[in-house]
Amino acid sequence: MNDVKLTSTLAFRLGTLGAVVTERFSARLTAHDLKPKQVGLLAVLDSGAAASQLDIAKLMNVAPSLVVSLADRLEELGAVRRERDPSDRRRQTLTLTARGRDLLSACTEAAAEIDAELTEGLGPEEAEVLRGAMRKLAGRHGLPAD
Amino acid sequence: MNDVKLTSTLAFRLGTLGAVVTERFSARLTAHDLKPKQVGLLAVLDSGAAASQLDIAKLMNVAPSLVVSLADRLEELGAVRRERDPSDRRRQTLTLTARGRDLLSACTEAAAEIDAELTEGLGPEEAEVLRGAMRKLAGRHGLPAD
DNA sequence: TATTGTTATACTCTATAACTATA
DNA sequence: TATAGTTATAGAGTATAACAATA
Numbered sequence A, B: 001m002n003d004v005k006l007t008s009t010l011a012f013r014l015g016t017l018g019a020v021v022t023e024r025f026s027a028r029l030t031a032h033d034l035k036p037k038q039v040g041l042l043a044v045l046d047s048g049a050a051a052s053q054l055d056i057a058k059l060m061n062v063a064p065s066l067v068v069s070l071a072d073r074l075e076e077l078g079a080v081r082r083e084r085d086p087s088d089r090r091r092q093t094l095t096l097t098a099r100g101r102d103l104l105s106a107c108t109e110a111a112a113e114i115d116a117e118l119t120e121g122l123g124p125e126e127a128e129v130l131r132g133a134m135r136k137l138a139g140r141h142g143l144p145a146d
Numbered sequence C: 001t002a003t004t005g006t007t008a009t010a011c012t013c014t015a016t017a018a019c020t021a022t023a
Numbered sequence D: 001t002a003t004a005g006t007t008a009t010a011g012a013g014t015a016t017a018a019c020a021a022t023a
Helices: A010-032 A034-046 A051-058 A064-076 A097-121 A126-139 B010-032 B036-047 B053-060 B065-076 B098-119 B124-139
Strands: A080-085 A088-096 B081-083 B088-098
Touching: A010 A097, A010 B010, A010 B036, A010 B098, A034 A051, A034 A080, A034 A088, A034 A097, A034 B010, A051 A064, A051 A088, A064 A080, A064 A088, A080 A097, A080 A126, A080 B065, A088 A097, A088 B036, A088 B053, A097 B010, A097 B124, A126 B124, B010 B036, B010 B081, B010 B098, B036 B065, B036 B088, B036 B098, B053 B065, B053 B088, B065 B088, B088 B098
Parallel strands: none
Antiparallel strands: A080 A088, B081 B088
């Protein structure tokens, strides 16, 4: 017999808790007129890991057409600058503006506040092991590891 | 200065890893013609925590109209039985069938396989602490704790 | 009147495919 | 011809609002 419950698997808990956390993050972002994916794009630019829209799409695992609309919105907000690459005029290079860095910083703070809420009921060592394990899992599954 | 990176917050990692895991779970469910929310409903019924559609909607934090369509589909698959409550004929009572229990069991096994993939790179103690912490977090944020 | 479930409708997010411009 | 980006269109998923049946 299999008396393991679905709801006690790591997979179920990661999926459902991830949705709750994203919803909570999203609620805080409304103050800055931002959506999670837009903030994700800011973080990609900040990391310096990609600059052209196509590279960004690959890194974020989203369709290139989605990057267009994310970048449109971020440009409207003054958070990114879009420039044609002079050496290959098909490429659009996105760069963070000062405003973009400020926004990313505010969003990072919002995430840190959620972290505090999440780890409130955990012991300090337990929280530290959790953070370490999540970092490893991220790295092993194609997400930023630092 | 705030040199904490967004991508290293617990909130970001839970959100993104949760999406990856849900996607992976979803891919395995296609073999049974099921979607994650439908399986979630099976798990609710199995737990005995709710039976009427409205109670289920509240428990799952979804709109009552969504429960209608989830239940329609599960009924088509022969996974649940829908009966009017004789004592209050407005209520529809959902119960798991043997087929529903089999499906839930298969989906639980799929989740357990994902768990194995996830914890592969972790030490046994580390994995155990991770499981314990996730259980606590689930319990504190309105998700099943057992 | 209030409540349960249902149906009709609309909204959000995202992908696919067709298109433009550069190479 | 192939590639980067864009636009047009479509699909999945879910919510809101109007409605029907029952209390």
